[in-house]
Amino acid sequence: MSEKTLILNSKQISQRLNRLAWQVYEQCSDEKEIIFAGIGKNGFALAGRIAKLVESISSVQVRVTRIELNKEFPLSHPIDIEVSSEECKDKAILVVDDVSNSGKTLMYGVKPFLEFPVKSVHTLVLVDRDHNRYPVKTNFVGLSLATTMQEHISVVLGDEDAVTLE
Numbered sequence: 554m555s556e557k558t559l560i561l562n563s564k565q566i567s568q569r570l571n572r573l574a575w576q577v578y579e580q581c582s583d584e585k586e587i588i589f590a591g592i593g594k595n596g597f598a599l600a601g602r603i604a605k606l607v608e609s610i611s612s613v614q615v616r617v618t619r620i621e622l623n624k625e626f627p628l629s630h631p632i633d634i635e636v637s638s639e640e641c642k643d644k645a646i647l648v649v650d651d652v653s654n655s656g657k658t659l660m661y662g663v664k665p666f667l668e669f670p671v672k673s674v675h676t677l678v679l680v681d682r683d684h685n686r687y688p689v690k691t692n693f694v695g696l697s698l699a700t701t702m703q704e705h706i707s708v709v710l711g712d713e714d715a716v717t718l719e
Contacts, residue, residue, distance in 0.1 A: 560706070561696065561716035566679070569695035570599070573677060574606030576693050577647065578613065580675070584645045586614040588636060592662045593624065595651035598710045599679060603649065620648070620662050627661040634665050641669040647693075651708040653678040655686040663689065680706050680716055 561569065581587055587607065591600030597619045604615040621633040648662045659676050666674050677693035682700050696716070700706065705719045 557707075557717040557719050559715060560680075560698065560718050561714075563714040566695075566714045566716065569679065570602055571606060573693050573695055574603050574610060577603065577675075577677070578607050578611045580692075581613065581645050581647075581673075582611065584613055584672075586616060587645045587647055588641060589615060589617045589647050589649055590620050590634065590636070590662070590666075591617065592620045592622065592648065592650040592658060595708050595710055596620070596649045596662075599651060599677075600647070600649040603647075603677070620665070622658070622661055624658045627657065632661060632665050638669045641666065641671050643670065643672045646671050646674045647677055648674065649677045651678065651710075652680045652682065652706045653685075653691050654682050654706075655684050656689040656691075657686070659691065660689040679708060682706060 589600035589604040591597030601617045604617045607613060608615045618635040623630045646666050650658055653659055663674055675692040678691050679695040681691050681694045681697045683697055707717045709715045
């Protein structure tokens with residue numbers, strides 16, 4: 554059984570999300586609307602939280618949508634997003650995930666928007682492990698963490714938020 558080390562507790566996660574919301578607002582303050590597109594369960598939950606925070610500190614309209622893809626084998630199933638090309642026209646898109654390991658999930662999460670007439674696409678993660686093997690840059694990062702490839706980062710969102718390392 555592997556030992557878990559607490560990296561971020563609920564309060565620290567909340568503080569990071571507040572800081573990320575301000576960074577997003579500063580970068581996108583001239584936007585009329587930002588579409589927060591969360592990858593999978595945790596990415597969608599984080600996108601919703603950050604969207605609410607941005608909405609509370611600005612007049613920018615926000616919309617939250619989900620991106621469903623197979624994180625291990627992204628080419629095995631179609632990537633499903635809940636917005637149309639027309640809904641994204643001239644909008645800022647923010648693709649959100651909980652952890653970036655190699656950049657693969659973010660790259661495939663961004664992929665559908667490359668075929669849409671969007672104004673811009675940015676990426677946001679709560680934890681960036683910086684093991685980049687794919688040409689995608691994380692624009693907004695809650696925590697950069699140096700880990701080995703054998704270690705695992707776990708993000709739990711719910712009653713007691715936590716980020717742990719095993």
